[in-house]
Amino acid sequence: MSKGHVVIVGAGQGGFQAAMSLRQEGHEGPITLIGGEPGLPYQRPPLSKAFLKTGEAEKLALRPQSFFDAKNITLQVSTWVDAIDRTAGQVRIGSKVMAYDHLILATGTRNLRPPIPGIERALDLRTLEDARTLRAALSRPCRIAVIGGGFIGLEFAAVAAGLGHSVAVAEAAPRLMARAVSPEMSERFRLLHETLGTELHLGNGVTEVNERGLLLKDGTEIAADLVLLAAGVCPNVKLAHDCGLEVKNGIVVDETLRTSDRQIYALGDCAAFPCARSGRLIRLESVQAATDHARAIAKSIVKGESAHYSALPWFWSDQHDLKLQIAGLADPQDESLELPDGTILRFCSDALTAVETVNNAKAHMHARRSLNSGSSPSKTQYLEEYLGMAVR
Amino acid sequence: MIKVTYVAHDGSRTDAEGELGDTVMSLAINQGIDGIIGECGGSMMCATCHCYVDEAWVGATGPRLDGEEDMLESAASEVNERSRLSCQIKLTEEMDGLVVHLPEEQV
Numbered sequence: 001m002s003k004g005h006v007v008i009v010g011a012g013q014g015g016f017q018a019a020m021s022l023r024q025e026g027h028e029g030p031i032t033l034i035g036g037e038p039g040l041p042y043q044r045p046p047l048s049k050a051f052l053k054t055g056e057a058e059k060l061a062l063r064p065q066s067f068f069d070a071k072n073i074t075l076q077v078s079t080w081v082d083a084i085d086r087t088a089g090q091v092r093i094g095s096k097v098m099a100y101d102h103l104i105l106a107t108g109t110r111n112l113r114p115p116i117p118g119i120e121r122a123l124d125l126r127t128l129e130d131a132r133t134l135r136a137a138l139s140r141p142c143r144i145a146v147i148g149g150g151f152i153g154l155e156f157a158a159v160a161a162g163l164g165h166s167v168a169v170a171e172a173a174p175r176l177m178a179r180a181v182s183p184e185m186s187e188r189f190r191l192l193h194e195t196l197g198t199e200l201h202l203g204n205g206v207t208e209v210n211e212r213g214l215l216l217k218d219g220t221e222i223a224a225d226l227v228l229l230a231a232g233v234c235p236n237v238k239l240a241h242d243c244g245l246e247v248k249n250g251i252v253v254d255e256t257l258r259t260s261d262r263q264i265y266a267l268g269d270c271a272a273f274p275c276a277r278s279g280r281l282i283r284l285e286s287v288q289a290a291t292d293h294a295r296a297i298a299k300s301i302v303k304g305e306s307a308h309y310s311a312l313p314w315f316w317s318d319q320h321d322l323k324l325q326i327a328g329l330a331d332p333q334d335e336s337l338e339l340p341d342g343t344i345l346r347f348c349s350d351a352l353t354a355v356e357t358v359n360n361a362k363a364h365m366h367a368r369r370s371l372n373s374g375s376s377p378s379k380t381q382y383l384e385e386y387l388g389m390a391v392r
Numbered sequence: 393m394i395k396v397t398y399v400a401h402d403g404s405r406t407d408a409e410g411e412l413g414d415t416v417m418s419l420a421i422n423q424g425i426d427g428i429i430g431e432c433g434g435s436m437m438c439a440t441c442h443c444y445v446d447e448a449w450v451g452a453t454g455p456r457l458d459g460e461e462d463m464l465e466s467a468a469s470e471v472n473e474r475s476r477l478s479c480q481i482k483l484t485e486e487m488d489g490l491v492v493h494l495p496e497e498q499v
Contacts (some may be wrong), residue, residue: 043433059418067424291431295499316437325437361436361459365466 001092002302003029004101007091009036009081009239010180013043013107014268014290016062021298023071032098034081034091037127039073040065045216045287047131048155053163055135057128084243086261102301105240105251105259105266106294109233109285118209122229125152137226138163145169145214146223147206149176151317153230154189158319161196168222169198170214172205172231180315180326182336182344185356192322235270235283248272251284255308257297265300267293275329276310277353278378282329288314312372314364327367328354337379339386351376362389394488398425399446401496404456412485416478416492417441426495427494439467440498441478446491450474453481453490469495 006022010017011033019033035041042060051060068075069288083092089095111124123137124130134156144160146153149171161167173179173184185208193200201216208215213224226378245259246252250272257265257273268290275282300303315326330346330353337345343363346354353376355367366389370377377385393409393451410419411485420428420441427441429440445453456464457480464471478492 007483062421064424070393070424263393287432287437316432316435318435323436359459361462365462367460368466 002027005030005099006102006301007098007100008033008104010106010108011041012106013287014294016041017294018106018267018289018297019073021051021295022302025298025302027302028368032076034076034079036080038078042128047128048125048152049164051131052135052159064079081239082320086243087161099353103264104297105270106268107236107239107270109235109269111229112234113233114231115204116209121209124229125156140144141165142225143148143223144226145222146228146230148231150230150232151177154319155317156230157193157198158196161198162320167198170204170206170216174203178332181356182346184336184338184344190317196320233285237270248281255299256306257293257309265297267297276308284313286315288389312368314368323359325357325364326354327364328371330354345382347379350378352382394483397491398405399493400427401494410483412483414483415480416443419467420478428478430479434443436463438461439477442467442469442495442498443476443478444493444494445476449490452486452493468497468499
């Protein structure tokens, strides 16, 4: 039975899930969950979606305070860990130290702030506080410019356009969500946003943010009262790096999500872990990775199991009335094949890597089961299976 | 206030009082009821808020919504004709007194 003190640095969805899963698995020792932001751990996905419309912050909390009390999880909010002393097995918080038997790094990411003149004028959308600021700004008509045509930027653009604001999006890549979806899917969302009246500037990076709005690479000026920066994130790795753990676009962990120090794990957005399918080191920014990592780590700590982590990645994005769902993980250069029902299959040398769907939960769930079953189906196999399902 | 009773797999009952617009999932989470996880926050991306609506309340809660059926296929416990994703059951006045049963496992 596990009785040691587990310290979790980071109280986002992954850190919270780790604490909860440890108790569910039967961990008896103390658990301390440390978060830098004030307040109860909360869900981030709605910040760029429902919250902007409703402003219902109380609905975002992952669990009430009574849950933490009942589960005997010590929640320390507005607290930043300054350093990890691996030799002593301690974290340092200001002038205090806290001993750990197991340490879980769930430090997440922060917004990437590219070195563009005037970028300090742009707002972020990452925390509840950021979302509150943006929501307040949306209460009166304004001209909005979004830097970055990824999930967050586009979700925000869809909400803002829906509320009647004039919206422009500038994306340096030639297509939307280029890192996450096929060119066909990018196109579909380009049409959606243009239909919503949003001005899209693709393949046209931002060179300056000023009092008038944005200046783009080709000289185009976008007039804006509000600029949102949504150009990606970078993992929070400083604590790990400073204590000598390996860092490579994330805190490097092995198949069991442990760092090179057996007492220290990393999870979610800040962790670079070996992909069970390709073997490559990957870092995912998703609720799925955060919670699946957390459950695996809790099992490992409580049961001493060190099963290799192999959960299938999945993602979603809600933009206007389109729900994009992605099962699996494709490289931007993977082939794509669009089926008559709009489902897009991605392949890498004939093996299925991901399935992209819009408003089609059935096809999405089918893909999740199919990709989860161990070896990736081939193009022929999957098409036969898929068409068979459509006929039934 | 709309009263909802959650019956855990072991038969233990917990009563909670929600408001119009709460869902059976969000109320369970706010009350710290163990048998509901609600991992995706009600985005219909998982099936970790699976519940069985008590027979007497099937009429009040109505049929499954679009897409719910497909997500339920991935539920960890057995799915029957009374299975719902509790995030898709929005409380109405007619549901005052609602009883839902929770599955053994959600993940």
